Amino acid sequence: MDTRERYAAYAERIASVSPSYAAWARSVDDGTVSVLDDVPESKRQPELLFAVARRLGADPADPGALRALVQEARPALVAALASATVQANDPRRLAPVVPLFAALAARVGRPLGLVDAGAAAGLCSIPDRVTLDYVVGARSEVVRMHTASVEPGLHLVAAANGAVPAPAAEPIEVRARVALDPNPIDLAGPGAFDRLVEAVPPEATDRTALMREAARATLAAPPVRIRGTLPGDLDRALEALPDDVVPVVLTTGTLVYVPGADRQRFVDRVRERGVHWIALERTGILSGVAATLPDDVDPADPDAFATASLDGVALAVSDPFGVRVRWVADPNL
Numbered sequence: 001m002d003t004r005e006r007y008a009a010y011a012e013r014i015a016s017v018s019p020s021y022a023a024w025a026r027s028v029d030d031g032t033v034s035v036l037d038d039v040p041e042s043k044r045q046p047e048l049l050f051a052v053a054r055r056l057g058a059d060p061a062d063p064g065a066l067r068a069l070v071q072e073a074r075p076a077l078v079a080a081l082a083s084a085t086v087q088a089n090d091p092r093r094l095a096p097v098v099p100l101f102a103a104l105a106a107r108v109g110r111p112l113g114l115v116d117a118g119a120a121a122g123l124c125s126i127p128d129r130v131t132l133d134y135v136v137g138a139r140s141e142v143v144r145m146h147t148a149s150v151e152p153g154l155h156l157v158a159a160a161n162g163a164v165p166a167p168a169a170e171p172i173e174v175r176a177r178v179a180l181d182p183n184p185i186d187l188a189g190p191g192a193f194d195r196l197v198e199a200v201p202p203e204a205t206d207r208t209a210l211m212r213e214a215a216r217a218t219l220a221a222p223p224v225r226i227r228g229t230l231p232g233d234l235d236r237a238l239e240a241l242p243d244d245v246v247p248v249v250l251t252t253g254t255l256v257y258v259p260g261a262d263r264q265r266f267v268d269r270v271r272e273r274g275v276h277w278i279a280l281e282r283t284g285i286l287s288g289v290a291a292t293l294p295d296d297v298d299p300a301d302p303d304a305f306a307t308a309s310l311d312g313v314a315l316a317v318s319d320p321f322g323v324r325v326r327w328v329a330d331p332n333l
Contacts, residue, residue, distance in 0.1 A: 018201030023063035089120035091214035095158035096308040102168035103331035111175035113245030118254030119179030123214040128172040134160035162327040179223035180237040231266035248276040
C-alpha cells in the first residue's frame, strides 16, 4: 500500500468519527507525499502528520489547511515531523483484550505482572480497573464482562458478537505493571495530558473524556516507566517485574511501528522467555497470528482491522478502535 492508498484508507475509516481528518487525508497530493517521503516510514502515520500540522498552526476546520502548510512551510513541516512523537494511547482498545486478561488470570490462578510495550502514558496498563459491558447480538443484550474491584476505574462499552466468552468469574488482579516506551509519558507531569490528546481528532470529545477517565485510573496505579524499544529492551522490562507474578506482555497497536525483522524478533523473544502475550494488532502484520484466524475473516473488512490474540492465537477481531468486537473463539476453552 503506497502513501496515497494509506491515506485514502484512513479517510474511509475515520470519516464517521472525524470529517475534518477525513478531509485532510483526502487532500494529500504530490506535495504532501513528497514531504512524507523525506521522513522515516515510522513518521508517515496520518495521526502524526495531522498532530504536527496542528502544532504548526493548521486548522482542521479548513480542508485546505494541510495542503497550504505543505506549500508554505515545507522545511518546518519536514523538520517537525522527523523529530515528532505522538502517542494517542486509546483506552478503548482494552475492550477486546480485557476478556483475554480475565481468561489468563483464571487459568494461572496467580496475580499478573504486566509489561505494556509501547505504553505511552499507560492508559492501557489498567485492565484490572476496567468495568466492561458488551452489547451482544441482534437483541442488544448488555452483558457485564468484567467488574473492576477498585476505584478509580474506567467504564467501557463495546458491541460484541460471535463466540463471546462468559463473563469473568473473578476480577483481574494485576500486582505489578511496567510501561515500556521510547518516550514514556508521566501523567503527573505538567501538560502531560494535553500532549497525550493532541493526536485525537477535534470532533472526538467523547474519546478525550474517556482518556481523562483512564488517566485518573492510571495515576492511581502508576506503572514503572522504562524508556526503551522493542525488541531490544523487552528483557529489561520483564526483569523489572517482581518474582511473585505471572508475566504478561501487552501490545496494542504497537507492532505496526516496529520494522518487520524486529517485529519477528520480538515474537521469538516472547516465546523464548516463556511469558504470556496479549495483543491487539493490525490484522495480518503478524503472520503466525493471522494463520490462526478463520477463513471467513477478511482483513479488508473495517470490523476486522485488528486481531486480538493470546499467546499467538487469534481469538477476536475488531474495528480500529475496539468498539466492535467479533469473537472467533472462546479464550476460556
